[in-house]
Amino acid sequence: MADFNVNLRGVGSVSVIDVKGYLDAHTAPELENMFSKLIVDKQFKVVVNFDQLNYISSAGLGVFMAFVEQMRDNKGDIKFSNMNDSVYNIFDLLGFPVLYEFYKDEKEAVNKFSNLG
């Protein structure tokens, strides 16, 4: 069941994480490792591209909660982009839109960081 994939790309000073497949309790640790690595490497500006993500569970959402403060404390953030409706609905249902920025397009999200310098 190779049902989840994370991939890291650098776009300028921003780290873009592509998530693919099913992000649930089983696969959440992979995403967690990715974030831990970013913290170690002092990469605090993160865009998560959900283009190929089909499903997300609470455990997956928890990973974003667990790291967002650290990113923000270091003048960074976690921003979301390219989310399909069914995934967005879950974020919306739990109240994430008040706390996180969602963008239709990855570029838009990345630019948001560079605008701030």
Place this chain on the structure above:
Amino acid sequence: MISDKNIIAHRNLAALVDYSNLINSSLDLSFILNNILLTCFSKFQITKGIIALVDNNNFLELKVIKGFSSTDKEKFPKVKLEELISNSKMQVFISQYKISVVEKIESNSGTKGVVLLGSKLSKNPFTNEDLEFLKTLLNLGATAVENSLTVERLKNVNRELDSKVNQLSSLFDLSKEFSGILEIEVIGKLLVYSIIGQLLVSKYAVVTCSEKSINILESKYDIDQIKESLKICEYDKINESLDKEQIVKNYPDLSKFEIECIVPMKIKSVTKGLILLGKRVTNKPFSKSDVEYISSVGSLAIISIENASMIKELLEKEKLEKDLEIARNIQQNLLPKKILQYKEVSISAYSLAARTVGGDYYDIVKLDDNRVLLAIADVSGKGVPAALIMANLQAFLKSICKQNLPLDESTNLINDLISENTSNGSFVTFFWGIFDKFNLEFTYVNAGHNPPLLLRNGEIIKLKKGGMIIGVMPTIIPYVSETIKMEKDDVVIFFTDGISEAMNIDFEEFTDEKLERIVLEERLKSSDEILEKIKNEVDEHTKGAEQSDDITCLIIKVN
């Protein structure tokens, strides 16, 4: 002639049909209310208007307001529907903004809200016809308002259902996942993620408790501080979920961390752990259904944690067993395979390792044609560490024998060597002696071992000369040896405390006295027979009880 009145009535009617079609074609509440108000504006030529709807508690809630500045909006008083006219603040508001008409929006199921309209631009008062028309307008509007409210309510119910479904699916997800994980840390992480992701919490701690000890699995608080506070407040007595109020009231030590929700994780109604949560990032309180969710996730997690720790224990036990088997092998290989026999002296020996392996050791070494060395030792501790010290002891003993040094000096040396090679308080009780069959002399040093018993003419002489146990510190006070002239029929019994302290099922020891009595009775028999007798007596004594320590006995008899 068609009267003006008729033309106006006709126009009014056409406008009403349009209006009715428009608002009934939508289910969007704000669109509907906006249209009602705008229709009033155009019909009566007014510049100020408000629609407020009744909320669940019968208070009027502003929905649409036009022609007021934003500071003016703030002044709309919070009143209940039934106090609308009597409320003094409302009376002030009405006169301040020259509200000319207040009309209720009534539907079949009751009053939905009110419309407040300012004065006409023309300054003319509202006519009766105006008021009639307004009533018709609002009657038509009421149905549309009611419909859209129902839809909105349904949407909310749907959202709640979605939220429940989502909680259930994450529970399902977790139950699948937890059962496969054996690392407690990973279980803790997943538990936390599932809670903070679902409920948007950024400060939290998960602790497990077992017999008065707390283990912090996850914490965003200072670990030592939270541990201390939990200790103070008898954490293991928390067996109900606690909300913010209860925490502030009953657990002030925890409320200082701004913990707003505590949920116990229980197995068979015993609290095995706690989930502590700070406030939600959305500032919403934890609802009953949220607490139920936390509690369900917690139950799943604690069962997996218990399973994981049980398996861990089992594996450790297996490892220990393996450890002991290795130790037993080492020990058995260190003991002499064959016992030397001489014309002048007969030698018998027996050693039985306990299941948990103690550290008994004995040896019989031929030094030259005349002299034979006999040694007995008990290494403190059990298992592999004890077996390794024993192996060391044997190696030192064999090499020192070859130096041909006096026994006391050799003991000094062996103590120095063992001391260098032991750590954390290990020690050895040690006795050795050299029997010289040419001049029938027995020279020995006793380094803290149970004194061997020399039987001569029905008397017992205990061989105590020597010094302290070996392996504790380098030799400061040299050991002393004693030489005894042996006589025919002398018997020496060497033994370890495995014999004198052998326990029966009532935990009573075999005792030195009993051993002494037996050997005195048996002293005329051969060394083999005496040994056999001791073995049988010990067996008899310990029948049904587990052997707790190694048993070793070495007997020499001068022929």
